[in-house]
Amino acid sequence: MKIQDIQAIKLLLATPKKIAIIPHRGPDGDAMGSTLALYHFLLKFNHEPVVITPNEFPDFLAWLPGSETVKVFEKDKDNCTQILNEADLIFTLDFNALHRVGDEMEKVLASLSQTFIMIDHHQKPDDYATYVYSDTAFGSTCEMIYNFISFLDQKQAIDVTIGTCIYTGILTDSGSFKFPGTTGNTHRIVAELIDLGVPNTQIPSLLFDNSSYSRLQLLGRALQNMKVLEEHKASYTTLTQDELDHFNYIKGDTEGIVNYGLSIKGIHLTAIFIENKEEKIIKISFRSQGDFDVNQFARNYFNGGGHRNAAGGKSTVSMEETIKKFETIVTQLTYTEHES
CATH class of the missing domain: 3.90.1640.10 (inorganic pyrophosphatase (n-terminal core))
Structure with missing residues (x-):
């Protein structure tokens, strides 16, 4: 300063x-x-x-x-x-x-x-x-x-x-x-x-040791929803508004879930997509390890930003369209960047 x-x-x-x-x-x-x-x-x-x-x-x-x-x-x-x-x-x-x-x-x-x-x-x-x-x-x-x-x-x-x-x-x-x-x-x-x-x-x-039973169930659903794009060293998971409601979501319940995607061997980029019907957005958190810059990734494609290895963003289209966009971008970009 x-x-x-x-x-x-x-x-x-x-x-x-x-x-x-x-x-x-x-x-x-x-x-x-x-x-x-x-x-x-x-x-x-x-x-x-x-x-x-x-x-x-x-x-x-x-x-x-x-x-x-x-x-x-x-x-x-x-x-x-x-x-x-x-x-x-x-x-x-x-x-x-x-x-x-x-x-x-x-x-x-x-x-x-x-x-x-x-x-x-x-x-x-x-x-x-x-x-x-x-x-x-x-x-x-x-x-x-x-x-x-x-x-x-x-x-x-x-x-x-x-x-x-x-x-x-x-x-x-x-x-x-x-x-x-x-x-x-x-x-x-x-x-x-x-x-x-x-x-x-x-x-x-x-x-970290004060989870409710419903929060652990929500975590279980998020892990069940996880997809791995092995060829592109990426993973992601989703939680819809209906799933959040079903497991009695309260603020903070999704904190840290995104990090599980990086615990998979060989994964360098992960994301979680969380639907918020009240705000009419899909809230997104990105995490990475190594040189993949999720701050720039979020800024370029998902109206967000943050740090090199931890960033956030949002989407105003449906969950399906958002996931399709993410997969398309990852297919085009991350494999080359991870190999370089």
Whole structure:
């Protein structure tokens, strides 16, 4: 981060302010971990921070300290809009384009004249923020929040509560430390957090060992639906709205299912296609290993983006048409790229 930007932010935070902190729509562990870590940090300096999520966050993150204070824009639009209008400063974390919050919230944010601060690790940031800390080399925004607090010369303010939030985001966005963005410095930060007393053995259980029976049944259906395009080193699975309804889907139940496609020997690219009839879209998650760039793949073909090995997208045509398009593209592109 630029030294002049750090100095300017220090001045902004030198006196108590009303501060809105916003993650992307469909917030995951890194989005919620980073926003709540910043929330608890700002509270220590007599600011009035409020985390506003565009929509509901998954139930498996409801144990995070401070989650009960989070406002949900979709559930309370008037109040959230008022908070945003009255804020002195707005942080956007774990996303870098305003469309990632959804159409209605995007319109509100785009109309504001307040100072925006972006902290994010995705590619190709938009230019809406006054101060930008953007670096794709990091595996999580939570690792960047740790650095951001250090840049402000307030590393001593990181306690067990803040550390728990940061650890959660690092753990989830690194795929439990498996993804390429995990570095020696990532582990050094984690070691410091553990030494602080962050419950590193409890957090994975809270995140990953709390499935409902219906969620496991939904996983079983997704695995049954999986198709393998062996010649093209790709796989994919699908979940229709009827299947989601049959297994009593709640937000967060499909989290992580896409990764099963990469556990098949020889598979370098996988995807999950999830029907959402209310929004009239097919939501898509892509994962890859090696050099196959799913960020560019999602941008080119499915109105999405993200990271080289993890990205998302969407389709506005039927599930059948979406799958046909995916198979056609994979047949034309991935075999050559995997062989190169």
